[in-house]
Amino acid sequence: MKTIFTAYLNTFKGLSKEVWWLALITFVNRAGAMVIPFLSLYLRDDLQFSLSDVGWVMTCFGFGSLFGSWIGGKLSDKLGYYKTILFSLIGTGIGFFFLQFITGFWPICLGFFLLIAIADMSRPAFFVALSAYSKPENKTRSLTLIRLAINLGFSAGPALGGLIIAGIGYFGLFWVDGITCILAGLLLIKALNPRKAKETDQEAPVLIPLPPHKDQLYVIFLIALALFGIVFVQYFSTVPLYYKEVRSLSESQIGLLLGLNGFLIFAFEMPLIAFMERKKWSQLANVIAGLLFTGLSFGAFFLGSWNLFLVVGMAVATLGEMIAFPFGNAFALRRAKLGRQGAYMGLYSMSFSLSHIFGHNSGMQLVNALGYDITWLVMVAITVVATVLLVYVKRRITTEEQENLVNI
Template sequence: MKKLFTSYLDTFKGLSKEIWWLALITLVNRAGAMVIPFLSLYLRDDLGFSLSSVGWVMTCFGFGSLFGSWLGGILSDKLGYYKTILLSLIATGIGFLGLQFITSFWAVCLGFFALITVADMSRPAFFVALSAYSKPENKTRSLTLIRLAINLGFSAGPALGGIIIASIGYYGLFLADGITCILAGFLLIQTLNPKKAKEVDQEQLVENPLAPHKDGLYVIFLIALALFGVVFVQYFSTVPVYYKEVRLLTESQIGLLLGMNGLMIFVFEMPLIAYMERRGWNLIGNVIGGLLLTGLSFLFFYIEGWPGVLVLGMATATLGEMVAFPFGNAFALRRAKLGRQGAYMGLYSMSFSLAHIFGHNSGMQLVNSLGYNLTWAIMGLITLLALALLFYVKRRANTLKI
């Protein structure tokens, strides 16, 4: 057991102290991210919105994410990643504190659009900061550490969120989210101020940077990731509603099931990524494997009678996520060396914003019109389309040796 624990710790060696601070800031921020997993339930149960209305609110959420990712990419190149992240954290904290007082449909739509805009400005900036603080050979593991922090926070967040809802109501989630975002901002000031932090990446960018939208292979890769995102975001919109309405789970049980996702990632992802890196497997090939697993996880929803299938389904989806996201991020960072990193990583973040725009709403509308079983089947078809695009990217990348 001691040898196993030592081997686990060894997978974290060689990462810069700035990456560890960045991970801690992410953990503090994401530990308070309790509203998002329960957003569809909050809108439906507390505000009394219909499934269709919930879908449109989630679409505004997605448009805010899209605009924020684009804006964050520009600000990262203009102002630098530090100022962009700090502005995002403080503004998001204030936004969460104020959003709890908005209850009408159009005001909620506008409020979530504005909130997610400022929140997701930090996404490309975090990627640029991670690249600056990581040596080239450590970037995939650095990405994995940040993901561990995100998912450890998300594992605690939904579990605590379920307790808060049961104890004092949904408004407590907004209060917790607001305070933790502001705390994360103050932690950033104390640890990653440019006067204190040291960039370690000595790689040089090309003299004539390529605009990301002109990088055809990168664009196809991002379209595939956007389709992957449409499938994946169902676990944060239609799936929680399915858990409650079809499988009759309570908010606390739903929180624990969602929290299982983050806990699995915290325990298993870094050793898994370190193992796969040692094997030298193709980056896009790993993303293909992860997407396949996530798509297959929806098959468990067709099995009735035994509640344990929900755990198996979440475990399968989580394994796919553990494989796909770190190597997808690594491929995007590698391509970003062709141009301005903020713009490249902004476009990367925008691919998932598109998934929020179309994924949540389309999922809700499909469930409302066709029911859950047909919705899961359609998610399977979207998975196949994304896989086809990724196979093309893999073949072209191998041909061009990039």
Template sequence: MQKLFRNYIQSFSGLSREIWWLALITLINRSGAMVIPFLSLYLTDDLNFSLSQVGWIMTSYGLGSFAGAWLGGKLSEIIGYFKVILGSLFLTGISFIIIQYLHSFWSICAGFFILILIADTARPAFFIALSAYSKPENKTRSLTLIRLAINLGFSMGPAVGGIIIASIGYFGLFWIDGITCILAGFLMIYTLNPKKTKEVDKEIVVQNPLPAHLDWVYVVFLIALAIFGFIFVQYFSTVPLYYKEIHKLSEEKIGLLLALNGAMIFVLEMPLIAYLEKTSISKLNHVIIGSALTGISFLLMLISPWAGVLVIGMIVATLGEMISFPFGNAFALERSKLGKQGAYMGLYSMSFSIAHILGHNSGMRLIENFGYTITWITMAFLTLVALLLLFSIQISIKKYSTEVCTVKSNN
């Protein structure tokens, strides 16, 4: 047991002070993010919207995310990642407090579009900050630490959120979300002020930068990630509805089941990534393995009406998430060295925004028209499509490496 504990602690060693502060800011911010996992329930139960309307609201959410990711990439190149993150935290906090007072369909659509646009301007900036504060050999583990902070916050959020809903209602969640965003902003001013911190891996200035949208290997990779994101976002919209409608789980039990995801990531992800980094398996292969596991989790829900399958499915999906996301992020950061990081990471963030635009709405419509069984089969099929795209990238990269080696040997 002591050896396991020492290995766990060792997996965190070598990370910079700034990365730890960035992780703490993320934890404070995400620990208040209780609204998101319960959003579909809030819209249907509290505001009495239909599944079709909820789907369009989620699409507005996704469109805001897409626009915010693009804007964040641009602003990061113009004013720097620090100002982008700081402005996003403060304005997102104010937006969360305001949005609880919107009740009509169109005002909710507009409100969530603006909210997530502001919030997601910080996403490319966070990636650039993480890259700047982390040594090249520590980037994957640094990404994993930030994800650990995000998921620890999410694991606390749904568990506490379910209790808050049961006791005082949904409005409390919006206030907590808003206040924690603002607190995270103040902490960032105190700890990561550019005048007090130093970058350990500054962005490389490429003489002839390759535009992100012309790097076809990167574009195909992002298409595969967008499909994977389409599948993954179901766990924040259609899957909670499945828990409630088919398995009759209460909000508190749903919150605890979602909290299992964050708890597993908190305990297992960092040592798992530290171990996998030592293997000969490439980053892209890890993404393939993780994506496959997440797709399998949907098939597991078709096996039996036994509620225990939900726990098994969540465990398998979480393992897939733990493997695919850190190595997917690391692959994108590594590829971004070919051009401007702001543009590359903005495009990376936009791929997940596309998943939000299409995933929630399509998932709701599939359920409404065909039921949960067909919806889960569709997710498994889309997983297969994403895997084929990732395999095609892998073949192209190997072919390119072989050609380069051949040229060098001839010279």
């Protein structure tokens, strides 16, 4: 047991102290994001919004994320990642303080659009900071550490949020969220001020930057990732409904199944990524493998009524997530060396915002119109399309690299 634990700890070795600070800042910020998991309940129970109104607020939430990711990429290139992250954290904290006093439907829609736009400005900036503070050989593991911090934060946040609601009510969430965002900003000032932190990225900058929308292969790669996101988000929208309505699972059983996702990521993602990096497989090949695992997981719903198959399906989907997301992030960062890093990573973040905007709603509409089984088959078909796109990108990039070697 001691040997296994030592081997697990060894997978974290070699990461810079700045990356560890980024992970801690991310954890504090995400653990404090308690309003978000309870947003639909807050709108229904506290503000007495209709289901239709809740849906529109969530749509504004998604568009705010999309806009924030875009403008955050622009600001990262203009102002730098440090100022962008700091503005986002402090601005989000202040926004939470004010949002609790807004109760009207349209003001709430506008308020959440602006709040999430400011909050998600930091997403591309965090990627750029991670690239600056990571050695090239450590970038995928550094990204994995940040994902670990996000998952731990999202696990702790809802649990604390439930206690706060029970103790003092929903308004307490806004105060705690605001305070933790500002604390994360102060931690950023203390630990990662550019005057104190030394950048470790040793890759040479590109003299003539290429705008991301003109990088055809990168755009196709992002389309494939957006499709993957549409498939993956079903595990947090239509799949829980399937568990309850078709498999008759209780809320506690559904919670345990969803919790399995976070536990597997915490226990196995970093060792898995370290193992795959040692194999020297290409980043895109790993993304393709992760995508296929996630698509394959929907087959568990057709295997029979034994609930163990649902556990297997969740485990396979999580395996796909653990592989696809870190290596997809790493490929995007590597490709961003062709141009403006902030703009590249902003577009990368936007692809997942689109997944949330369209993925949840399209899944619900498919279930309502065609039923669960057809919906799962559609998700498998989307997986196939995304895989074909990634295989095309991989082959084109391989050809590019071979031509560059010939020209050297």
